[in-house]
Amino acid sequence: MKKIGFLFILSFIILTSSYAQGYMYNRGLVSLSVGLSIPSYGFGNNEGINLSSYAKVGASISGEVSYFSSKHLGFGFMLNYNVNPIDDDKLANAYRIQSPAFNDIEVTSKPFRDIAGVAGFIFDMPLNDYVSFMVRMMGGLRSVYKPNVIVETNTIYTSIDYYETKTNDVVFAFLFGFGVKYAINDIMNVHFNSSYMGSMLELDYTRNKREVNQEAHLGALSLLLGASYSF
Numbered sequence: 001m002k003k004i005g006f007l008f009i010l011s012f013i014i015l016t017s018s019y020a021q022g023y024m025y026n027r028g029l030v031s032l033s034v035g036l037s038i039p040s041y042g043f044g045n046n047e048g049i050n051l052s053s054y055a056k057v058g059a060s061i062s063g064e065v066s067y068f069s070s071k072h073l074g075f076g077f078m079l080n081y082n083v084n085p086i087d088d089d090k091l092a093n094a095y096r097i098q099s100p101a102f103n104d105i106e107v108t109s110k111p112f113r114d115i116a117g118v119a120g121f122i123f124d125m126p127l128n129d130y131v132s133f134m135v136r137m138m139g140g141l142r143s144v145y146k147p148n149v150i151v152e153t154n155t156i157y158t159s160i161d162y163y164e165t166k167t168n169d170v171v172f173a174f175l176f177g178f179g180v181k182y183a184i185n186d187i188m189n190v191h192f193n194s195s196y197m198g199s200m201l202e203l204d205y206t207r208n209k210r211e212v213n214q215e216a217h218l219g220a221l222s223l224l225l226g227a228s229y230s231f
Helices: 002-017 088-098
Strands: 028-041 058-068 073-084 104-109 112-126 131-146 149-154 159-164 167-183 188-207 210-230
Touching: 028 073, 028 188, 058 112, 058 210, 073 131, 073 210, 088 104, 088 149, 112 167, 131 188, 167 210
Parallel strands: none
Antiparallel strands: 028 058, 028 210, 058 073, 073 112, 104 149, 112 131, 131 167, 149 159, 159 188, 167 188, 188 210
16 A cells, blocks of 8 residues: 555656646745644544543644755654544533433533644645645654543432543654645745644543543544745
8 A cells, every 4th residue: 555655656746747847946845824623533433421532623723844855855844733622512411321310411621632743754746837736744742631521410319520630641643644735926835734643542530530541543634724935
């Protein structure tokens, strides 16, 4: 599969190079992007009563500095920050399913947050003098913050509060992305990037003084619009 992907990229570069002789090429590129962070895999899967299962669409901001050794190949460093709030209503319903005796449930939570620094290769494949496709393959470290949450429940006899503590974990992250860049002039560009960042993490926290060890694939699909400066 890796060989096929490499051959595809190589073939695309060869085919497009003859149509991109006038492509505006600069060695340095500084970019800033903002957009959506869409949870995926175990993150936001609406299963069980784990807090991460009820993460919903949030915001993402990304900054990148890259250096191109040729018209088609570069190396970049990206700093990415995501904020994903919790769907309190769905989490409350998950607790209601766990125990139909609950008459009333109220959830109070804060959002998941993560910041990642990743570095890797960027393949720039110009279609014409102004438009190019970009593919990113990167890896690095990601710090994930799991917030605390209070779930207040009531039955006809009593009330029980479930309290989850906050925790933080630093894990390896991989990123694969695809984007389209349009050159406005010699130094300014606008772009649209989509990327997937995934990590396997292990969250250790307590729920009502009981130890919980949760393993999850924390995935986030980012859809970003931004601008970049060439130098």
